[in-house]
Amino acid sequence: MGTASTNSTKPAMRDSLIAAAFQLFLERGYEQTTVDDIVTLAGVGRRSFFRYFPSKEDVVFPDHDQCLDDMTRFLAASADSDDPIARVCGAARIVMRMYAENPTFSVQRYRLTREVAGLRTYELSVVWRYEKTLGDYLRTRWADRRDGTLRANVVAAAVVAAHNHALRHWLRSGGEGDPLAAVDEALEFVRSTWSPAPASDAPAEETEDVVVVITKRSTPMWRVVREVESSLGEG
Amino acid sequence: MGTASTNSTKPAMRDSLIAAAFQLFLERGYEQTTVDDIVTLAGVGRRSFFRYFPSKEDVVFPDHDQCLDDMTRFLAASADSDDPIARVCGAARIVMRMYAENPTFSVQRYRLTREVAGLRTYELSVVWRYEKTLGDYLRTRWADRRDGTLRANVVAAAVVAAHNHALRHWLRSGGEGDPLAAVDEALEFVRSTWSPAPASDAPAEETEDVVVVITKRSTPMWRVVREVESSLGEG
Structure with a gap:
């Protein structure tokens, strides 16, 4: 689930390109920075940039x-x-x-x-x-x-x-x-x-088996008792 | 809440540009159609297009x-x-x-x-x-x-x-x-x-007053009856 592996497997050249890009974006602004500026500062060729990033936008979200x-x-x-x-x-x-x-x-x-x-x-x-x-x-x-x-x-x-x-x-x-x-x-x-x-993974509280009876207020008591008894009988 | 007014207030030239654009998008594809193609087919100038739509994309979602x-x-x-x-x-x-x-x-x-x-x-x-x-x-x-x-x-x-x-x-x-x-x-x-x-604003269905009794399965029946009776007594 971790993303720690990202940093260890990522080639150093890719990291240099990201660092150079952000340095220039902060200094001159994003629009004013070209891919050529980035590769010049990172000391690599244009093809290296495009090997890692399809476009200038992609280096912003590496x-x-x-x-x-x-x-x-x-x-x-x-x-x-x-x-x-x-x-x-x-x-x-x-x-x-x-x-x-x-x-x-x-x-x-x-x-x-x-x-x-x-x-x-x-x-x-x-x-x-x-x-x-x-x-x-x-x-x-x-x-x-x-x-x-x-x-x-x-x-x-x-x-x-x-x-x-x-x-x-x-x-x-x-x-x-x-x-x-x-x-x-x-x-x-x-x-x-x-x-x-x-x-949470905390164990559920111990619960005793419970019977729920829903009945209309007008139902005669003998029918309620029968309903409860038959519910208990199912156990 | 309606959007019917959209059609009546929208100038005819705007409608012609949309119709021309979609005709060309369907015939040649979106990428292959230029704004020049659209204004030529609609019989208006480029400036008319940009008065209504900032870009070619905008004519797709007018x-x-x-x-x-x-x-x-x-x-x-x-x-x-x-x-x-x-x-x-x-x-x-x-x-x-x-x-x-x-x-x-x-x-x-x-x-x-x-x-x-x-x-x-x-x-x-x-x-x-x-x-x-x-x-x-x-x-x-x-x-x-x-x-x-x-x-x-x-x-x-x-x-x-x-x-x-x-x-x-x-x-x-x-x-x-x-x-x-x-x-x-x-x-x-x-x-x-x-x-x-x-x-909905429809009136709720007529419901009869209902009694809910929740009891543990181990509760003796005489206590359940007493509970039901006392619930009914509250009414």
């Missing part, structure tokens, strides 16, 4: 592909006994963990996307890919429900919205506080909306 | 600005007594009505956006504007709730997802069936999730 892979693998490893909604909340947490790993970079990028319309649009397409990944998983889990597809689409959108609510709040604050605690609180709102069961 | 205005006005006309969630569901219905007004055009455009990546991205930014409009309204309505902002963001996303679920289903089917009935069903899923009250 970790989402890896994060989507991590999320997809986390969802694929789900057991049938897992609560589907708790699972997609866990998947959303992977994304927040990626942002939380590098607060300075995350906040710099957030400010950049506020200034450049094209990057906001790019970000929307990234968000859509996460939402689709969560929705695909939920659609499979709820394939036998009559409203499974609708429910999957709505819950996936709700999870993404809750995640982004916590993320945006954290980024706007300049990366202050614990974003993982904040995202857990936001996701708990979604989870508790559709899954009444407790999220 | 009604969203008007629809966003209609939605904003509909939300602004909301009374404090209106259920906020029912109101945003009503607002989402305005969008579906716009699509339903012209099924052929809606289906053509849908097929176009499936083929052209840039149009899908454009569509995501349109969807985001609707979601933001709904979220702004809900944030205001729930300003005094501790979780008001989170709730507003999640519900707005859920409403948009439910609307798009019904819309996509209808567009994929080639515009068959009643999209307004379908969107109502999808929106009812969202409304009933957070607002337990019935959406």
